[in-house]
Amino acid sequence: MIELKQLTKKYGTKKKSTTALSEIDLQVGKGEIFGVIGHSGAGKSTLIRCINLLERPTSGEVWVNGVNLTALGKGDLQKHRRKIGMIFQHFNLLSSATVYDNIAFPLTLTNTPKADIKKKVSDLLALVGLEDHKNKYPAQLSGGQKQRVGIARALASDPDVLLCDEATSALDPQTTDSILRLLLDINKKFNLTIMLITHEMHVIQSVCDRVAVIHAGGIVEEGPVTEVFLKPKHQVTREFINRETTGADALKLALSTTNSESSKQVKITFLGAQTYDSLLSQIVRETGVNFAILQGTISTIKDMPYGQLLVSFEGEASNINRTITLLKERNLDVEVMN
Incomplete structure (x- = not known):
């Protein structure tokens, strides 16, 4: 056109x-x-x-x-x-x-x-x-x-x-x-x-x-x-x-204070119906990894719901890596931040 x-x-x-x-x-x-x-x-x-x-x-x-x-x-x-x-x-x-x-x-x-x-x-x-x-x-x-x-x-x-x-x-x-x-x-x-x-x-x-x-x-x-x-x-x-989101300074502080050998910070993006599913809790129960939510958003882009979570996974490195693999297998976008 x-x-x-x-x-x-x-x-x-x-x-x-x-x-x-x-x-x-x-x-x-x-x-x-x-x-x-x-x-x-x-x-x-x-x-x-x-x-x-x-x-x-x-x-x-x-x-x-x-x-x-x-x-x-x-x-x-x-x-x-x-x-x-x-x-x-x-x-x-x-x-x-x-x-x-x-x-x-x-x-x-x-x-x-x-x-x-x-x-x-x-x-x-x-x-x-x-x-x-x-x-x-x-x-x-x-x-x-x-x-x-x-x-x-x-x-x-x-x-x-x-x-x-x-x-x-x-x-x-x-x-x-x-x-x-x-x-x-x-x-x-x-x-x-x-x-x-x-x-x-x-x-x-x-x-x-x-x-x-x-x-x-x-x-x-x-x-x-x-x-x-x-x-x-x-x-x-x-x-x-970043202008549309809040807590940028707090997020930087959280990332700097949660970095350790037994933890990994990960950004997970949910799109469509997955936004409201309990995929994260299901997977961490299976892998035995603990997690803390550092930042989270649920909103819409036009008519499409989406969610983004920045989480800190804590536990054995092998279990954390398996958690990330399982999240990706569920077609979630996963970005390791550290």
Whole structure:
């Protein structure tokens, strides 16, 4: 659905330029929710604006739904842009227009008949839960309601792709969760491809199927969210994940004080139904190894439950090794920390 080929964006002149994006290759499948996470200045906003050519790449190609947008003339590009919806961090609503007129705005630009506009806007108001607010102005709405208007407006032209530029970063946590649930609902109802950028790992963890981590204008890590979140390879990815977890200093202290010849510290990752099984207790009863939990988490990645335990096994080395082997045989991911 979206394919970026060697995408590069530079600002400035040939003599003095700044590279915002460097030779990025990326693919997003039909119906997928794809996240791009990065720190401020990493290039993520430039990346998403290059997809609909609000920013024209210096080199490389942008393909959307089988069409090379970078090869189109102005008229054809405008036509294909209508199939790419976009929602913004600060909503970008027309302050002097009602909710109804804000949502209708893209349709009025294409001379859509009034009866069709009325039907479409009514359907979208129901979808985003704003039927009772259609005659209000943006100043009368909360932040979450404004973003719902922005989402409805982005959907007015029946896009194939929805781009979300930091769509929840101006919202409080509870409102953020409600907007993320709405995006999930839209994705499921319409099989709509959604690409979102964010600096919040919680957003990625809640709704995305796959994620790319951007740093200094390049993609440093990419893959399924479960894989990237649970087995981060790049330091930048680890920083984002560590911000979402607690007790990092206490964990370092625990690891430093539990190290001995008769103990071994191990991180065990549970995924899916195994998260709620008693596999660990079953296996240590069989091997006779004692254990202490140093840190533990149970949560979800999108709809997938997962758990991570950092444990200290104590006992004879052979029994500890057998415990680790049995855990691996149960298809658990086991990482020895020392």
